[in-house]
Amino acid sequence: MAKIEKIGNIQIVDNKEDKFFYFPMISMACTGSGYREVDLIKSTFFITNQFLCSMKNRIAELDYLKSIFILLMIVFHLVYIGDKYPYAKVLVYTFHMPAFLIISGYVMNIAKGIRPFLRTMWWIFIPYAVMETGYVIMSAVLPVRESVEHLSVSLWLDKLFLHPLGPYWYLHTLMLCGLVYLLVDKLAGKWSNAVSVLIILALCYAVLSACGILSLINALYFTAGVTLRRCSLDFRTFFSASFWALLPIIWLASDEANLNKSTLSGAALTYLVISFLLAVYRYLPDYLKKGLDYIGSHTFVLLVFSPVFTMAVKPLVPVLAFEPTGMLFLCVSLCFCVMGSFAIAWVMDKLNLSRFFWGKSRMLSR
Numbered sequence: 613m614a615k616i617e618k619i620g621n622i623q624i625v626d627n628k629e630d631k632f633f634y635f636p637m638i639s640m641a642c643t644g645s646g647y648r649e650v651d652l653i654k655s656t657f658f659i660t661n662q663f664l665c666s667m668k669n670r671i672a673e674l675d676y677l678k679s680i681f682i683l684l685m686i687v688f689h690l691v692y693i694g695d696k697y698p699y700a701k702v703l704v705y706t707f708h709m710p711a712f713l714i715i716s717g718y719v720m721n722i723a724k725g726i727r728p729f730l731r732t733m734w735w736i737f738i739p740y741a742v743m744e745t746g747y748v749i750m751s752a753v754l755p756v757r758e759s760v761e762h763l764s765v766s767l768w769l770d771k772l773f774l775h776p777l778g779p780y781w782y783l784h785t786l787m788l789c790g791l792v793y794l795l796v797d798k799l800a801g802k803w804s805n806a807v808s809v810l811i812i813l814a815l816c817y818a819v820l821s822a823c824g825i826l827s828l829i830n831a832l833y834f835t836a837g838v839t840l841r842r843c844s845l846d847f848r849t850f851f852s853a854s855f856w857a858l859l860p861i862i863w864l865a866s867d868e869a870n871l872n873k874s875t876l877s878g879a880a881l882t883y884l885v886i887s888f889l890l891a892v893y894r895y896l897p898d899y900l901k902k903g904l905d906y907i908g909s910h911t912f913v914l915l916v917f918s919p920v921f922t923m924a925v926k927p928l929v930p931v932l933a934f935e936p937t938g939m940l941f942l943c944v945s946l947c948f949c950v951m952g953s954f955a956i957a958w959v960m961d962k963l964n965l966s967r968f969f970w971g972k973s974r975m976l977s978r
């Protein structure tokens with residue numbers, strides 16, 4: 613039974629048996645897929661306190677946001693769509709991965725101890741290593757944009773640990789940011805105040821960026837999410853839901869100079885898009901919410917396997933060329949990528965292979 617403790621006006625569920633770490637895009641939990649809503653009372657952000665997490669309720673809005681962003685990622689990994697709508701691709705790339713990284717920092721839990729955290733990192737690394745290795749090999753064989761001329765052990769190690777190739781850079785960034793965050797928290801969090809910890813964290817990311825290992829802007833978006841959580845700011849309150857956000861989105865998107873995630877306008881677009889999507893969520897029918905929530909709680913599966921299918925659907929381009937807008941190709945390909953990715957995960961569950969690949973007996977929830 614979970615132990616209920618009231619502190620002030622906040623009720624905390626301290627569930628000693630349900631120990632897990634969770635990440636926004638990949639929903640990587642030790643005891644089940646998905647993260648749970650966290651009510652924080654104490655934080656290691658302060659000298660003597662620690663995070664206490666409530667795992668009672670899912671944050672449905674975060675699952676919804678993840679589903680929208682992962683579907684956009686898949687859509688614009690389709691080369692045909694990206695080439696046909698280059699402006700839309702630049703616009704989406706301005707906000708969708710920054711939003712993922714903000715959520716990553718917001719829900720990353722480092723309070724359960726070093727060993728469980730490292731175990732979670734390991735079971736992110738295994739799928740990453742397998743798929744990144746496969747991507748590097750295929751890049752040497754197939755005519756892709758990020759081609760590899762000569763395979764070698766040194767090149768493989770470079771792509772695996774330092775400079776990932778293709779769409780798996782997010783997992784590399786997530787692991788690197790998470791490990792540095794844990795290190796800074798354990799070493800500096802005990803004697804530094806809140807602002808100092810954030811500054812030290814940003815400086816560490818800057819050093820890694822200077823070494824060419826990490827994108828500083830991506831790390832700073834991650835740090836923004838960490839800041840929200842450490843300051844006990846509710847995500848849905850900070851990103852206030854508003855349909856009015858659509859007006860400045862249109863204004864900013866009308867000038868291509870604003871479509872850069874490294875600029876203030878790019879950060880503003882990220883904020884406004886999240887705000888607008890949260891407003892839309894309130895009016896979605898329940899069946900659509902349920903479907904998007906399921907996708908959002910299994911985004912790790914889509915991130916890992918969807919690149920296989922975005923390459924596999926290329927032969928459909930001439931077949932569906934009779935429809936000039938490309939929307940038919942988009943819909944068919946998107947469904948194929950999503951269902952194909954889930955099908956692989958389902959087969960792995962049935963064959964009891966998930967424990968060796970994901971570190972859990974089942975990846976897909978019922």
